[in-house]
Amino acid sequence: MTYQDPADDRRPPQRQPPPSEWYADAGLRFECTMCGDCCTGPPGVIAFTQNEGERIAKRLGISYQDFLHRYTHDTPEGRSLNEVRTAHGHDCVFLDRTSPHARSLRDGRGGAVCSLYEDRPLQCRTFPWWPDNLRTPRDWARTARACEGVNRGAFVPVEHIRIQRNQQSQRERSGDNVPSSDPTP
Numbered sequence: 001m002t003y004q005d006p007a008d009d010r011r012p013p014q015r016q017p018p019p020s021e022w023y024a025d026a027g028l029r030f031e032c033t034m035c036g037d038c039c040t041g042p043p044g045v046i047a048f049t050q051n052e053g054e055r056i057a058k059r060l061g062i063s064y065q066d067f068l069h070r071y072t073h074d075t076p077e078g079r080s081l082n083e084v085r086t087a088h089g090h091d092c093v094f095l096d097r098t099s100p101h102a103r104s105l106r107d108g109r110g111g112a113v114c115s116l117y118e119d120r121p122l123q124c125r126t127f128p129w130w131p132d133n134l135r136t137p138r139d140w141a142r143t144a145r146a147c148e149g150v151n152r153g154a155f156v157p158v159e160h161i162r163i164q165r166n167q168q169s170q171r172e173r174s175g176d177n178v179p180s181s182d183p184t185p
């Protein structure tokens with residue numbers, strides 16, 4: 001769930017929220033299949049706030065500074081969780097494809113789970129309800145090409161979508177994510 005290249009659907013958008021909720025009547029269908037595609041792909045930015053980083057560090061049983069050193073890096077758009085190159089792309093370093101649980105997913109074909117799940121950053125929590133993904137039906141269709149859970153399963157009510165979308169929008173505008181320590185990473 002990261003963002004630099006406009007072609008990378010994991011990256012959070014920089015534009016403003018949509019002027020109208022074209023999906024307001026019925027909501028939108030979404031059901032995560034745990035394929036892991038939103039946590040891999042081209043290199044990107046998995047942004048986090050200091051509070052989020054501190055929670056992750058506590059979960060890992062290490063100091064915040066140690067967490068920054070071992071699991072994050074500078075990007076032109078701020079500090080990001082690290083990624084590792086796999087056959088799938090640039091996986092988030094916290095993506096689990098190998099545990100028995102992950103291997104059992106998707107009818108035994110194997111899936112992927114977030115090993116930080118309860119402490120994952122907001123941008124991960126709010127996907128796919130990012131403002132840029134919701135702007136128009138065309139944007140939603142683009143999101144569907146990157147996420148097989150889109151347009152699948154039950155309709156998610158607009159009230160839920162709105163909360164997630166607005167949280168992500170607020171985060172994008174807030175400047176609360178940890179910045180790069182090196183201005184020329």
Ligand code: SF4
Pocket residue numbers: 031032033034035036037038039127128146147148149150
């Ligand atoms: S279905 Fe979508 S949200 Fe779920 S893991 Fe796959 S890409 Fe991510």
Ligand code: SF4
Pocket residue numbers: 001038039046081092093094095096113114115116117120121124
């Ligand atoms: S923190 Fe978890 S949900 Fe977010 S990109 Fe990494 S593995 Fe995916």
